[in-house]
Amino acid sequence: MKKALTSAFMLCLFLLLGACGHQETSGKKEAKQQPEQPKMVTYQSETGPVEVPAHPKRIVTLTNGPNVIALGGNIVGIDQWTAMNPLFQEKVKGIKVVSEDNIEPIVQLKPDLIIASPTTKNLDKLKKIAPTVVYTWGKLDYLSQQIEIGKLLNKEKEAREWVDHFKKQAEEAGNAIKEKIGPNATVSVIETGQKELYVFGNNWARGTELLYQTMKLNMPEKVKEKALGPGYYALSVEVLPEFAGDYIILSKYSQGDLSFMNTQIWKNLPAVKNGRVLELNTNAITYSDPITMEYLLKEFKTFFLGNS
Structure with a gap:
């Protein structure tokens, strides 16, 4: 009888440990399935440091869209003037046109980075949606501006290479x-x-x-x-x-x-x-x-x- 009870106890203990192990394994699997948070870096903007994604994947451009396009940035929302520009027609296909006057469509795009100007309407609201970097037109010359966009998108090397090549061609x-x-x-x-x-x-x-x-x-x-x-x-x-x-x-x-x-x-x-x-x-x-x-x-x- 004692032996039978001991065997029964051991069986229960085995089942209990197995269940715990299964729960722990499941918990680990569930933890792995959680999306990784994007790595953030500090970008020194003209208005001060801004925490931005190291590799932005969903960019809304209310300004400087063409600069981002030139560097292959993944734009999900773009201003109407860029969308209407004949030089970019093929490059903006499928990208939603957005406006500073109506931020709800921008919210729905779930951007991880927004590029705007200091005079953009609803700037404070935009900053609550995603990290927002502003550029003042003419504050930088056009070559330096492209390098700054390169820094923001973690593509500074590509931006500098273009600047060096283009400047040489233009000067010649x-x-x-x-x-x-x-x-x-x-x-x-x-x-x-x-x-x-x-x-x-x-x-x-x-x-x-x-x-x-x-x-x-x-x-x-x-x-x-x-x-x-x-x-x-x-x-x-x-x-x-x-x-x-x-x-x-x-x-x-x-x-x-x-x-x-x-x-x-x-x-x-x-x-x-x-x-x-x-x-x-x-x-x-x-x-x-x-x-x-x-x-x-x-x-x-x-x-x-x-x-x-």
């Missing part, structure tokens, strides 16, 4: 252009508005950074005086001859007023009479990212040098 092209058109020849970047014209300084996209900063081509004195500081200057057709360079890059806005092109003032400009006007689609040239800059470099080389 600038030297070749100056040799052909002369060291004192001037270039204006003019855009058609709905009611007036605009002329640009050296940091307002439309190829201005490339022409003036890297290629080091000359802008007319009147442009320096009025547009270099603020970035752009609005003007009427009547004073256009004062701002027109020997060569003109004409940014044609699809909804702009093109009637000035029928005036004698425009037709009598030396650049127009000599066939030295390059017309470009405004919608394609309002950024200063690598994709846009490579497109513009090709266009400028063809225009000035006849290279394809």
